[in-house]
Amino acid sequence: xxxxxxxxxxxxxxxxxxxxxxxxxxxxxxxxxxxxxxxxxxxxxxxxxxxxxxxxxxxxxxxxxxxxxxxxxxxxxxxxxxxxxxxxxxxxxxxxxxxxxxxxxxxxxxxxxxxxxxxxxxxxxxxxxxxxxxxxxxxxxxxxxxxxxxxxxxxxxxxxxxxxxxxxxxxxxxxxxxxxxxxxxxxxxxxxxxxxxxxxxxxxxxxxxxxxxxxxxxxxxxxxxxxxxxxxxxxxxxxxxxxxxxxxxxxxxxxxxxxxxxxxxxxxxxxxxxxxxxxxxxxxxxxxxxxxxxxxxxxxxxxxxxxxx
Amino acid sequence: xxxxxxxxxxxxxxxxxxxxxxxxxxxxxxxxxxxxxxxxxxxxxxxxxxxxxxxxxxxxxxxxxxxxxxxxxxxxxxxxxxxxxxxxxxxxxxxxxxxxxxxxxxxxxxxxxxxxxxxxxxxxxxxxxxxxxxxxxxxxxxxxxxxxxxxxxxxxxxxxxxxxxxxxxxxxxxxxxxxxxxxxxxxxxxxxxxxxxxxxxxxxxxxxxxxxxxxxxxxxxxxxxxxxxxxxxxxxxxxxxxxxxxxxxxxxxxxxxxxxxxxxxxxxxxxxxxxxxxxxxxxxxxxxxxxxxxxxxxxxxxxxxxxxxxxxxxxxxxxxxxxxxxxxxxxxxxxxxxxxxxxxxxxxxxxxxxxxxxxxxxxxxxxxxxxxxxxxxxxxxxxxxxxxxxxxxxxxxxxxxxxxxxxxxxxxxxxxxxxxxxxxxxxxxxxxxxxxxxxxxxxxxxxxxxxxxxxxxxxxxxxxxxxxxxxxxxxxxxxxxxxxxxxxxxxxxxxxxxxxxxxxxxxxxxxxxxxxxxxxxxxxxxxxxxxxxxxxxxxxxxxxxxxxxxxxxxxxxxxxxxxxxxxxxxxxxxxxxxxxxxxxxxxxxxxxxxxxxxxxxxxxxxxxxxxxxxxxxxxxxxxxxxxxxxxxxxxxxxxxxxxxxxxxxxxxxxxxxxxxxxxxxxxxxx
Numbered sequence: 001x002x003x004x005x006x007x008x009x010x011x012x013x014x015x016x017x018x019x020x021x022x023x024x025x026x027x028x029x030x031x032x033x034x035x036x037x038x039x040x041x042x043x044x045x046x047x048x049x050x051x052x053x054x055x056x057x058x059x060x061x062x063x064x065x066x067x068x069x070x071x072x073x074x075x076x077x078x079x080x081x082x083x084x085x086x087x088x089x090x091x092x093x094x095x096x097x098x099x100x101x102x103x104x105x106x107x108x109x110x111x112x113x114x115x116x117x118x119x120x121x122x123x124x125x126x127x128x129x130x131x132x133x134x135x136x137x138x139x140x141x142x143x144x145x146x147x148x149x150x151x152x153x154x155x156x157x158x159x160x161x162x163x164x165x166x167x168x169x170x171x172x173x174x175x176x177x178x179x180x181x182x183x184x185x186x187x188x189x190x191x192x193x194x195x196x197x198x199x200x201x202x203x204x205x206x207x208x209x210x211x212x213x214x215x216x217x218x219x220x221x222x223x224x225x226x227x228x229x230x231x232x233x234x235x236x237x238x239x240x241x242x243x244x245x246x247x248x249x250x251x252x253x254x255x256x257x258x259x260x261x262x263x264x265x266x267x268x269x270x271x272x273x274x275x276x277x278x279x280x281x282x283x284x285x286x287x288x289x290x291x292x293x294x295x296x297x298x299x300x301x302x303x304x305x306x307x308x309x
Numbered sequence: 310x311x312x313x314x315x316x317x318x319x320x321x322x323x324x325x326x327x328x329x330x331x332x333x334x335x336x337x338x339x340x341x342x343x344x345x346x347x348x349x350x351x352x353x354x355x356x357x358x359x360x361x362x363x364x365x366x367x368x369x370x371x372x373x374x375x376x377x378x379x380x381x382x383x384x385x386x387x388x389x390x391x392x393x394x395x396x397x398x399x400x401x402x403x404x405x406x407x408x409x410x411x412x413x414x415x416x417x418x419x420x421x422x423x424x425x426x427x428x429x430x431x432x433x434x435x436x437x438x439x440x441x442x443x444x445x446x447x448x449x450x451x452x453x454x455x456x457x458x459x460x461x462x463x464x465x466x467x468x469x470x471x472x473x474x475x476x477x478x479x480x481x482x483x484x485x486x487x488x489x490x491x492x493x494x495x496x497x498x499x500x501x502x503x504x505x506x507x508x509x510x511x512x513x514x515x516x517x518x519x520x521x522x523x524x525x526x527x528x529x530x531x532x533x534x535x536x537x538x539x540x541x542x543x544x545x546x547x548x549x550x551x552x553x554x555x556x557x558x559x560x561x562x563x564x565x566x567x568x569x570x571x572x573x574x575x576x577x578x579x580x581x582x583x584x585x586x587x588x589x590x591x592x593x594x595x596x597x598x599x600x601x602x603x604x605x606x607x608x609x610x611x612x613x614x615x616x617x618x619x620x621x622x623x624x625x626x627x628x629x630x631x632x633x634x635x636x637x638x639x640x641x642x643x644x645x646x647x648x649x650x651x652x653x654x655x656x657x658x659x660x661x662x663x664x665x666x667x668x669x670x671x672x673x674x675x676x677x678x679x680x681x682x683x684x685x686x687x688x689x690x691x692x693x694x695x696x697x698x699x700x701x702x703x704x705x706x707x708x709x710x711x712x713x714x715x716x717x718x719x720x721x722x723x724x725x726x727x728x729x730x731x732x733x734x735x736x737x738x739x740x741x742x743x744x745x746x747x748x749x750x751x752x753x754x755x756x757x758x759x760x761x762x763x764x765x766x767x768x769x770x771x772x773x774x775x776x777x778x779x780x781x782x783x784x785x786x787x788x789x790x791x792x793x794x795x796x797x798x799x800x801x802x803x804x805x806x807x808x809x810x811x812x813x814x815x816x817x818x819x820x821x822x823x824x825x826x827x828x829x830x831x832x833x834x835x836x837x838x839x840x841x842x843x844x845x846x847x848x849x850x851x852x853x854x855x856x857x858x859x860x861x862x863x864x865x866x867x868x869x870x871x872x873x874x875x876x877x878x879x880x881x882x883x884x885x886x887x888x889x890x891x892x893x894x895x896x897x898x899x900x901x902x903x904x905x906x907x908x909x910x911x912x913x914x915x916x917x918x919x920x921x922x923x924x925x926x927x928x929x930x931x932x933x934x935x936x937x938x939x940x941x942x943x944x945x946x947x948x949x950x951x952x953x954x955x956x957x958x959x960x961x962x963x964x965x966x967x968x969x970x971x972x973x974x975x976x977x978x979x
Contacts, residue, residue: 218949218950220949221949264950264951265949265950265951267918267949268949269918269920269921272916301916302914302915302916303915304915305915306915306916306918306919307899
């Protein structure tokens with residue numbers, strides 16, 4: 001099918017600037033195709049910004065970046081009405097949120113007040129400033145980055161707000177071979193690299209999105225999904241299990257993943273591929289469980305039978 | 310430490326509860342400082358939990374352990390013996406708590422807890438203790454369950470309910486084990502209890518001994534008659550026969566002091582229907598048993614002495630049940646040997662001159678030995694002798710002279726003593742018999758309960774032609790004692806059980822208290838008969854009754870068979886549970902494929918998808934790659950693809966899948 005070629009080309013294009021991170025690039029694209037917002041959590045300098053900018057470029061989207069700081073106010077993102085002396089009226093100066101792809105850098109460095117203003121906009125696709133509701137452009141994506149919360153001076157996002165992000169990714173250190181190639185190319189900063197070619201246009205994006213709606217999820221697959229969800233709710237390792245919204249997110253992502261792999265139906269692999277990204281930030285390990293979030297997903301995946309209970 | 314190894318908070322709470330409930334029944338027996346250690350350990354552990362204290366260091370631990378040993382040595386004077394050992398165990402149990410960090414430690418503590426629960430039975434096997442121990446087992450099991458509920462932060466009833474269900478499920482197996490498991494004798498001896506405070510008869514008798522015993526409301530033994538219960542005045546439970554008087558104390562003959570020819574009882578001619586009954590004795594730490602005269606016991610280990618009493622070869626450490634047949638009218642030892650006559654007439658040469666003189670005078674005044682007996686009893690009856698639980702002490706070398714001519718107040722042993730001295734002085738062979746007289750009939754289950762306060766001493770005299778005849782001088786002084794029991798006899802004095810204000814026996818006049826007491830006693834009797842008294846002999850009998858002649862092989866078969874009988878329903882219910890998840894034909898067929906793969910060493914992991922499995926299988930068996938792919942892709946189509954075609958097409962595919970799976974027969978090394 002044609003779509004798959006387009007998607008593969010997009011992945012390869014982004015791969016030029018983010019070396020050796022194909023799975024993450026695919027998941028990030030999957031998240032955007034599924035109309036979800038993306039949270040990238042990693043240490044500084046791992047390529048979070050590069051990834052989000054590259055995504056914007058291959059999708060041909062307008063792109064803005066907001067660096068979140070502790071003194072950032074909601075108006076700094078949403079925009080303000082300014083009195084125009086010539087017109088003798090107020091005119092609205094839209095904030096950086098009025099863009100197609102917003103990179104919210106270090107979202108956990110700002111105060112909860114500003115965080116929730118952003119998250120509200122993400123959930124509703126519109127902003128209300130001074131009683132006037134203004135729609136955000138379509139498509140509208142937020143790629144937020146976050147430092148691991150044990151760094152000082154951060155306001156960790158509560159679970160209820162983490163839930164607004166469809167996926168959370170960790171980029172991790174590059175493979176030594178990829179890192180060597182990067183060092184040879186000396187293409188680290190955005191300034192000295194060429195703008196990537198747009199690989200997916202608006203029509204293709206719509207095509208992908210409508211294809212996702214057509215994907216079939218069989219009873220067998222839904223059984224497996226429900227077993228996964230039930231396990232997180234019943235097992236002692238989890239303090240908080242997956243919510244129904246989490247289950248929906250899982251299915252939606254899996255369907256998108258199926259489309260990206262040129263399939264009209266979801267197979268268990270699709271679920272397993274998106275599971276870590278979709279579920280890890282929605283699950284809270286219980287107090288007695290000391291393993292990490294990813295180990296928890298691993299446990300979930302290993303213990304839930306694909307075929308039958 | 311891995312998270313699985315941590316001890317959850319609720320488990321810790323359950324453990325501390327267990328600690329105290331397990332120690333509680335021992336509390337009265339152990340020194341006070343051990344109780345202090347329990348409180349100390351619990352407080353320390355809780356402070357550790359709340360982070361205010363830390364776990365003890367190595368040195369502190371060694372110090373605590375050594376001081377535990379030292380304390381027990383100082384308290385008991387020894388580290389060996391039942392009480393010190395149990396105290397040691399209890400101390401270790403408490404101290405273990407403060408070094409409890411991981412789940413492994415918790416296992417040690419809780420399994421030790423089960424063991425401590427059992428040690429209680431070395432001291433008492435009372436029904437209430439059994440119920441209490443069941444509670445303890447439940448609590449320990451609850452703690453074990455809680456140990457495996459890391460997510461449960463609340464201290465809730467769910468845990469205890471689960472433990473209860475588990476124990477109930479174990480119940481049938483317990484019953485089978487109780488009845489079927491071979492009762493092998495102990496491989497090592499449990500150290501004997503060193504209690505000296507235990508009430509009961511001792512092997513010698515001085516004036517005042519029986520009256521002391523009468524202060525106790527403890528049960529001596531319980532009797533169940535096969536037929537009618539005899540009148541209380543006929544129930545003289547013979548225990549010890551005292552034939553020698555030395556230094557003011559009556560003693561029984563030592564076995565080895567008796568000539569060989571005199572060691573066995575003489576043949577007794579029995580006639581008429583015997584009284585059949587069974588007795589359950591409380592442990593006495595002594596050898597002798599109680600019975601009505603003339604008794605025969607068909608029991609392994611029960612011996613008959615030359616004086617027609619019964620005894621055991623080993624001291625009675627536990628409750629003991631034996632069956633006896635008695636012929637009250639039988640004539641005992643009609644022909645008296647010279648040695649025995651001499652023995653039963655012996656008196657210390659210089660003692661009690663006044664008494665002897667009186668006896669000789671009385672004997673001269675009558676024609677026969679029988680009349681002499683009557684004359685002495687008449688003297689007790691008509692002269693102002695008083696039956697009392699509070700007799701005066703009898704100091705000096707001649708206690709009977711003091712008693713007969715000065716104080717004239719005495720309990721049964723005084724009268725029996727005086728009577729036998731007089732008989733012997735008058736030339737009539739006589740001896741003192743110690744035992745119990747009467748007993749309380751429990752209307753609930755028709756058992757006779759004999760208490761310590763029924764302790765009694767009476768006399769036997771030998772009369773020509775009649776042999777040994779029972780004479781109870783107390784009956785001449787206080788007929789009420791024999792007819793109605795001690796309480797009535799002492800009604801005016803108010804001294805009955807005055808030292809046991811809490812004994813329910815004192816409140817017999819309150820109807821419901823009395824009924825409750827009797828009901829409980831009946832329950833205890835049943836418990837003792839069916840559970841405590843169920844020994845290897847009875848087990849053998851039961852198995853023989855049910856299964857015929859028992860051989861080792863048959864026994865093993867019965868044992869295993871009964872286990873199977875209990876476990877099979879469990880297995881069936883487990884299988885049922887699994888079967889309730891109806892597998893679709895598709896899954897079933899796919900699982901057949903998986904089991905074939907497992908047969909050649911490729912086991913499916915639960916989280917593995919069909920494609921991943923196929924990938925592994927292909928690599929292991931390249932020759933079958935095509936087949937594996939075909940099956941996997943067919944399964945994928947059927948399981949996950951949208952059903953586009955008609956139902957017929959679907960069933961056709963399924964049939965095809967079945968066929969392919971059926972044809973898939975991998976062999977190792979393919």
